[in-house]
Amino acid sequence: MPSYQIIISKPAQKQLDKFSDNIAEQLIEVIYKLADDPRPFGCKKLKGREGYRVRSGNYRIIYDIIDNILTVNIIAVGHRKDIYD
Numbered sequence: 001m002p003s004y005q006i007i008i009s010k011p012a013q014k015q016l017d018k019f020s021d022n023i024a025e026q027l028i029e030v031i032y033k034l035a036d037d038p039r040p041f042g043c044k045k046l047k048g049r050e051g052y053r054v055r056s057g058n059y060r061i062i063y064d065i066i067d068n069i070l071t072v073n074i075i076a077v078g079h080r081k082d083i084y085d
Helices: 010-018 021-033
Strands: 005-008 053-058 059-066 071-079
Touching: 005 010, 010 021, 010 053, 010 071, 021 053, 021 059, 021 071
Parallel strands: 005 071
Antiparallel strands: 053 059, 059 071
């Protein structure tokens, strides 16, 4: 299976920059695993908005999958209590 390209949106990058290094590293690891499997076990299709979400501890990564150009677009990254606002 070909690898997907990961694109991190500017807002998502700003959110990542706010986290402590160990949390950011944990989230980045999950993000880059999406290149090999954009629909990993435990990912959910969102209701009420576009995209998917994957969990990493108390944090969520929201992203779109564009299959025809093999791209995963990271829309938002944040704590579970803040991410759905």
